[in-house]
Amino acid sequence: MSTGRLIVQLGIAAYILFTLLPDSSTQMVAFPWVLLWQVGLLCFAIAGLLNLWRRENPFYLLGSGFDWAIGSGLVTLCLSTMFSRFPNQGMWYSLTAFGYFIALYVTNNFLHRDPPDLHQGKYQEKKSLDSKILPILRFQGLLGLVVILESLFLWITQTWLPQLNNFAKLNQWGLNLNYDFSDLQSRNWAPMGHQNYVAGFLMLVVPIFASLAIAQKGMWRSLWLMAIGLGLIDLYTTSSRGGFLGLGAIVAYGIIVALFYSRGNRWLVTFAGGGAIALLAFLISTNNRLRSLISGLITSSANPTQGSGELLFRVIAADVGWRIGLDHWLFGAGAGSAIMLYQQYRPQWAGREAELLFQLHSTPIHLWAELGIGAVITFVFLLVALITLFIKLHKSSTWQANSQDQVITYGLFGSLIGYGMLAITDYQLDVPAISGSLVIVFACLAYLGQRHTGELISLGHQKQPRLWLASIATVYLVAAIAWLVPVNMAWQASSVGFIYLSRAREDLATAKQEVLPEAIAAIEKFQDRLKFAHQFAPWEPYYPYQLGWNLADLALNYPNFPQSQAWQKDGLAWIKTAIAVNPNNEAGYNAAAWLSIRESSPSSAQEAEIYFRRGLELVPNKRSLFFGLGLSLLRQGKTNEAINSMTTEVINDPIFITSPIWKDAPFQSLYPQVLANLESSYRNNPSKAISLAALRWWNGNPNAVAELKQTGNSTAVLLANAIANDASALQSVKQNPQTPLEMVISAWLNPNLRDKLLERAYVFATSSLPDERSAATVKAMSDLMAQAPNFDAWFRLPLPANSPLVVNYRRARLGFSVVSRHLDGVVPLDFFNVSDRLEISLFLKDLFS
Numbered sequence: 001m002s003t004g005r006l007i008v009q010l011g012i013a014a015y016i017l018f019t020l021l022p023d024s025s026t027q028m029v030a031f032p033w034v035l036l037w038q039v040g041l042l043c044f045a046i047a048g049l050l051n052l053w054r055r056e057n058p059f060y061l062l063g064s065g066f067d068w069a070i071g072s073g074l075v076t077l078c079l080s081t082m083f084s085r086f087p088n089q090g091m092w093y094s095l096t097a098f099g100y101f102i103a104l105y106v107t108n109n110f111l112h113r114d115p116p117d118l119h120q121g122k123y124q125e126k127k128s129l130d131s132k133i134l135p136i137l138r139f140q141g142l143l144g145l146v147v148i149l150e151s152l153f154l155w156i157t158q159t160w161l162p163q164l165n166n167f168a169k170l171n172q173w174g175l176n177l178n179y180d181f182s183d184l185q186s187r188n189w190a191p192m193g194h195q196n197y198v199a200g201f202l203m204l205v206v207p208i209f210a211s212l213a214i215a216q217k218g219m220w221r222s223l224w225l226m227a228i229g230l231g232l233i234d235l236y237t238t239s240s241r242g243g244f245l246g247l248g249a250i251v252a253y254g255i256i257v258a259l260f261y262s263r264g265n266r267w268l269v270t271f272a273g274g275g276a277i278a279l280l281a282f283l284i285s286t287n288n289r290l291r292s293l294i295s296g297l298i299t300s301s302a303n304p305t306q307g308s309g310e311l312l313f314r315v316i317a318a319d320v321g322w323r324i325g326l327d328h329w330l331f332g333a334g335a336g337s338a339i340m341l342y343q344q345y346r347p348q349w350a351g352r353e354a355e356l357l358f359q360l361h362s363t364p365i366h367l368w369a370e371l372g373i374g375a376v377i378t379f380v381f382l383l384v385a386l387i388t389l390f391i392k393l394h395k396s397s398t399w400q401a402n403s404q405d406q407v408i409t410y411g412l413f414g415s416l417i418g419y420g421m422l423a424i425t426d427y428q429l430d431v432p433a434i435s436g437s438l439v440i441v442f443a444c445l446a447y448l449g450q451r452h453t454g455e456l457i458s459l460g461h462q463k464q465p466r467l468w469l470a471s472i473a474t475v476y477l478v479a480a481i482a483w484l485v486p487v488n489m490a491w492q493a494s495s496v497g498f499i500y501l502s503r504a505r506e507d508l509a510t511a512k513q514e515v516l517p518e519a520i521a522a523i524e525k526f527q528d529r530l531k532f533a534h535q536f537a538p539w540e541p542y543y544p545y546q547l548g549w550n551l552a553d554l555a556l557n558y559p560n561f562p563q564s565q566a567w568q569k570d571g572l573a574w575i576k577t578a579i580a581v582n583p584n585n586e587a588g589y590n591a592a593a594w595l596s597i598r599e600s601s602p603s604s605a606q607e608a609e610i611y612f613r614r615g616l617e618l619v620p621n622k623r624s625l626f627f628g629l630g631l632s633l634l635r636q637g638k639t640n641e642a643i644n645s646m647t648t649e650v651i652n653d654p655i656f657i658t659s660p661i662w663k664d665a666p667f668q669s670l671y672p673q674v675l676a677n678l679e680s681s682y683r684n685n686p687s688k689a690i691s692l693a694a695l696r697w698w699n700g701n702p703n704a705v706a707e708l709k710q711t712g713n714s715t716a717v718l719l720a721n722a723i724a725n726d727a728s729a730l731q732s733v734k735q736n737p738q739t740p741l742e743m744v745i746s747a748w749l750n751p752n753l754r755d756k757l758l759e760r761a762y763v764f765a766t767s768s769l770p771d772e773r774s775a776a777t778v779k780a781m782s783d784l785m786a787q788a789p790n791f792d793a794w795f796r797l798p799l800p801a802n803s804p805l806v807v808n809y810r811r812a813r814l815g816f817s818v819v820s821r822h823l824d825g826v827v828p829l830d831f832f833n834v835s836d837r838l839e840i841s842l843f844l845k846d847l848f849s
Helices: 005-020 033-053 066-082 087-111 126-171 195-215 219-238 241-285 288-301 309-327 338-345 363-371 373-395 397-401 403-425 432-453 466-509 513-536 542-557 564-581 586-597 604-618 625-635 639-652 654-658 671-683 686-698 704-711 714-724 731-735 740-749 751-766 772-787 791-796 838-843
Strands: 806-809 834-837
Touching: 005 033, 005 087, 005 126, 005 432, 033 087, 033 466, 066 087, 066 363, 066 373, 087 126, 087 432, 087 466, 126 195, 126 219, 126 403, 126 432, 195 219, 195 241, 195 403, 195 432, 219 241, 241 288, 241 403, 309 338, 309 363, 338 363, 363 373, 363 403, 373 397, 373 403, 373 432, 397 403, 397 432, 403 432, 466 513, 466 542, 513 542, 542 564, 542 586, 564 586, 586 604, 586 625, 604 625, 625 639, 639 654, 639 671, 654 671, 654 686, 654 834, 654 838, 671 686, 686 704, 686 714, 704 714, 714 740, 714 791, 731 740, 740 751, 740 772, 740 791, 740 838, 751 772, 751 838, 772 838, 791 838, 806 838, 834 838
Parallel strands: none
Antiparallel strands: 806 834
16 A cells, blocks of 8 residues: 555556456446445655655656647636536536646656666666567556457347347348347447447557567467457447548558568568458448448538438537637637537537537547637647657667567557547547556656666756645645545435435335325425535536436426426426536426426416427427427417417428327417418428428318329328229239338228238338237228228327327437436426327328428
8 A cells, every 4th residue: 555556456456347347338427336436546746746755766757849739738728617607517527637647747757667777778678678568568468358249249239139130030020120220229338338439449559569569479469369350340430430430540550560660571461451441331331321321421522511320420519619619729718618518519510419418529629619729739649749759769779679668659559549539420538448558658658668768857866846746736736635525425416316215206106095195205306406406516517417307207297296286396496406416407497487487476478489490400400399399489379470480390390280289279270371381381381391391281272193193202192092092003002012101002802811911011100019909909000991981081180189099298408417417317308298190100200391
């Protein structure tokens, strides 16, 4: 303990834990895991302080210009936190960054535990140097190999085999599905929780595998070669575009280095390099998601805002980050502020893509947004330091004489090049496995630079300024711990509160009177714990939002309870508190607006209107907001404005026009005018020809069949033929239906096979196996067909409210827990109750999109 070795080992244990822990990138924001990685960084901080205070031993700096980069980063983080609109978020993330900076110095000093003559710059035995650099690289290599084995095992057992088993069952129904890496659930997430994080880790360890395979012989070489092969397989299963971009950079870098050192064997290197490029091209060509990257780049190159999917996702994030940085160019918006400001800067053209992000999916863009010009300066310092080190090493006679160190150096630079390319497409510095690996890479590079260039810069044995630095660092560490204590107390309290809430919900779900008092008491304890959390961390919007949402949700689900009215009132009040903490989150305004609508006070409709309008300013295409705005206007007697708002809702979400909600009393009289407004809007927009034809069919227009055929859309034409009962056009559909809609039409034309065909149509439409719920749905569709006079009526007949074909649900805030950087609470639902016709959403969704 007195030497600090035990403390460092505890820090290393935390690094290992959060590298191997399944789903570690999300578990790290759940209690008590959040404490463990903090303790790990604290261990390195204490070890660094012990080294500083122990003046009999030198405290080595990094040298080669790295200290300037670290110093610039420290100053930048301090200034950005001081001038941030959200200084507490800045403090949280800055302390984490400081922890990794300290870990870098501790690791570097650990490598310097050499005999005194080496500290004086005398390069002696190769073995003395190897004994310091190889163990830490072997440790990282072995850890990387364990990660790869764990990753492949978890992916095979929890993702690949279960999906193949499900596909085999679906194949029995005639639905032939292939493994599709474009589906997020199919990619290898293990063990870090996201495929890009796994790919980022692989970018850092695969070049180390290669350098160790060259530097070592025998069993070790075989082990590292096996690790390279498994690493490439693992990378393929992640299907990470950024990962393959980084791998391409590593391959190009490796070919250049090999050509430089090949001398008389350049033809062999050229042949091997060509083989590596061919292998890379083969891997890309066999992966449907990677193939789509090329076509996506071509499609979106002319106009990035017209792209789709993940490329558009990153364009939106880059646009947001760039504009945040421009508005806060001097000090940045502050570390951790991206999530707080994101929706304020989200562009209007983003539509429903990238609704809310906690990181901007590009390390340069993210750091520019949060740290401003200081991030640019820090990056320049770092880049200059790396280039300078690279040049100095090549001029060093000792480095030139040590082939093993040359190979290791190139491997470490390869790690930075590969990860640097991936970092352009993703931000991962908050993942312990990534940041910890970067610490090892930079510490090893700094160590090699000091050993081979003679720049052994240390604070030495002088009392000054080492005493002052140690004193300031100690005071700062104590202050940091004092700041973190209430933060962690709040986290722990909320975690306990959510346990109480979970128990209460389980008891309430039983509907037993004898457990009701205990459930109510548990809800009161939940409130106390969340209020306590808010008291200790009032800058965190998560606690009041969760408290408010859960109370309001309980009031909605149990309206007959005596506490219901108080829950409703308190829930809305706490949602407003969350809005005050973070005024740039549409979710808060959405919840407050719908809760205000439920209030009976005269001003509630006006208040709801204000919240709806603010939500629309942040996310203009968010479903239900324009409809809610229309409802609030209607309650104020502003009928025309209400109709216009509801029309906009349908324009943004065309399938909403088929919702049974329009049969409710408040909206029946408005429906014809909404239809007329929609037709007028679509008629003047050539790109809405399909929407216009679908609308006129739904409205019962007598020319609907002809208009549907004129669109040329396959779904529209098929529907038109079915409505017209065109026997010749439907002959193949009747006998051999292939798509869900064709199966429905065939079910209409083949009454004796109706139930089987409808069941098969359901399986094809949902890609899920039949169950009790689907059986009720199929029976309802079959019964409706028996009652319908024609196929057109089957889709458009009014449905009773209790029909299985009327699906009522509330939309979930997907990703809310991860995005809010808290995993202890529940995933909230919007308070608007969506009502869909199942047969429309399953079989005619293409017409209303």
